Amino acid sequence: MPSEPASGGALPLQWAFKEWAAICRALVQGRQRIILRKGGIVEPGGSFRIEHRDFLLLPTFVHQAAESLKPEARDLLLDIDADRPPPGTVVFRHRARVIEAAEVRSLAELQRLSGEHVWSDEVVAERFHRGEDLLHVLHVEVATLAEPVSRPWDEAYGGCRSWAKLTVPVDCVETLPGR
Numbered sequence: 234m235p236s237e238p239a240s241g242g243a244l245p246l247q248w249a250f251k252e253w254a255a256i257c258r259a260l261v262q263g264r265q266r267i268i269l270r271k272g273g274i275v276e277p278g279g280s281f282r283i284e285h286r287d288f289l290l291l292p293t294f295v296h297q298a299a300e301s302l303k304p305e306a307r308d309l310l311l312d313i314d315a316d317r318p319p320p321g322t323v324v325f326r327h328r329a330r331v332i333e334a335a336e337v338r339s340l341a342e343l344q345r346l347s348g349e350h351v352w353s354d355e356v357v358a359e360r361f362h363r364g365e366d367l368l369h370v371l372h373v374e375v376a377t378l379a380e381p382v383s384r385p386w387d388e389a390y391g392g393c394r395s396w397a398k399l400t401v402p403v404d405c406v407e408t409l410p411g412r
Contacts, residue, residue: 245402246328248285251395254292254316255302255309259351260375261327264306267349268329268371270395271360281369281395283334289405290327290375291390291397292316306351318383323390325382325403333372337361343368378405 252260252268259265270281294317299307318324337343340361347354361368382403390397 244287245404246287246289247399247402249289249291249323249325249390249397249399250285250329251291251293251390251397253297254294254313255297255306256351257290257292257327258309258313258316259306260290260329260373261377264309265350266372267346268369268373269343269350269352269357269360270369270371271363271367283331283369283371284396286331288329288396289325289399289403290329291323291325301353301356302351303353309351321386322383323386325378325384327375327377328405329373329375331371331373335370337368337370338366340366343370346370378403 250268256265256268260268294313297310297313299310302309337346340358343357343361344354347357350357357368384399384401384403387400389400
């Protein structure tokens with residue numbers, strides 16, 4: 234994993250991590266402390282790699298479904314379209330830093346992490362068993378950018394992949410903890 238300065242320093246971030254908008258909300262609200270990742274369809278080699286420790290969150294709005302969340306977390310989808318940026322743009326509001334990362338090869342171990350995320354048990358099991366029995370678990374800290382940053386949408390940000398390289402880096406000089 235490339236070495237990058239820790240969160241909070243003057244750092245132009247050029248990488249964004251794509252995640253459901255509802256999961257981004259859960260991370261920002263402290264209702265989720267980990268990211269579970271199998272890997273996108275077009276990931277190199279078909280599996281996820283932790284390529285960056287410090288990155289922006291890029292909320293996505295496709296494939297979100299209430300049944301993929303625990304019942305008590307389905308409120309995260311209420312008014313989710315209010316978070317949707319104007320057409321042709323992407324808006325960054327949060328950055329994340331990986332504190333700890335692990336490959337989990339036991340469904341029982343994933344079940345012990347249930348209190349740290351809002352995914353339904355069925356989604357976790359389905360993702361774990363897809364291909365190799367493995368999920369990447371990223372323990373993250375999330376901070377709010379002092380000001381939202383809007384950039385034009387680039388087609389390179391699309392597709393079923395975890396990482397998006399920004400055409401213009403976002404200068405993250407100041408962040409505020411939490412929300």
